Amino acid sequence: MFLEPHFKGQRSGWIEVICGSMFSGKTEELIRRLKRAKIANQRVEIFKPKFDTRYDESKVVSHDSNHVLSTPVENARRLLELAKGVNVVGVDEAQFFDRELPEVCQELALRGVRVIAAGLDMDFRGQPFGPMPHLLAVSEYITKVHAICQHCGNLATHSFRLAHDEGTLMLGEKDVYEARCRTCYNMGNILNLKEEDNNKAGL
Numbered sequence: 340m341f342l343e344p345h346f347k348g349q350r351s352g353w354i355e356v357i358c359g360s361m362f363s364g365k366t367e368e369l370i371r372r373l374k375r376a377k378i379a380n381q382r383v384e385i386f387k388p389k390f391d392t393r394y395d396e397s398k399v400v401s402h403d404s405n406h407v408l409s410t411p412v413e414n415a416r417r418l419l420e421l422a423k424g425v426n427v428v429g430v431d432e433a434q435f436f437d438r439e440l441p442e443v444c445q446e447l448a449l450r451g452v453r454v455i456a457a458g459l460d461m462d463f464r465g466q467p468f469g470p471m472p473h474l475l476a477v478s479e480y481i482t483k484v485h486a487i488c489q490h491c492g493n494l495a496t497h498s499f500r501l502a503h504d505e506g507t508l509m510l511g512e513k514d515v516y517e518a519r520c521r522t523c524y525n526m527g528n529i530l531n532l533k534e535e536d537n538n539k540a541g542l
């Protein structure tokens with residue numbers, strides 16, 4: 340459970356990151372934090388990268404349809420203009436933002452803003468995703484949430500892509516990705532490689 344630091348004197352800003360695999364409840368956790376800040380009458384704004392239009396242009400929609408209104412933005416730098424006078428800035432799908440996101444979040448925190456960013460820590464190849472590693476390094480608080488492995492029921496940390504398709508920017512649904520633990524993720528990759536070898540050999 341995340342506990343906010345206690346304020347002593349002047350209010351200062353900070354960065355929180357919620358990371359994990361697909362289906363781990365990152366957006367739900369982001370929304371939970373933002374809703375509580377709203378109840379306390381804080382000015383809350385949520386931003387997401389413009390091209391993520393899977394569901395609704397104007398909403399951060401988590402998979403259980405628990406939504407909060409949000410603004411799609413073209414790039415990280417736009418947050419500095421749009422977040423003027425805002426107490427809490429939520430950033431959803433942070434992994435799809437450009438490399439300037441960590442710098443922008445730090446600038447907002449220096450202004451006294453509480454920044455809460457949610458994003459995938461790894462892509463489907465198991466590599467650190469976009470600006471996330473840098474953002475994690477410069478943040479004050481990190482929460483890694485876990486999905487449940489769809490194969491064995493252990494805690495899942497990896498997003499396994501079922502479809503054979505190149506490019507990291509494929510937006511996910513349940514028929515394209517599976518949440519997997521390290522072992523089942525690795526097993527899946529080995530089986531895929533064998534399948535590719537067999538195809539090449541014409542078997």
Ligand code: ZN
Pocket residue numbers: 488489490491492493519520521522523524
């Ligand atoms: Zn597993």
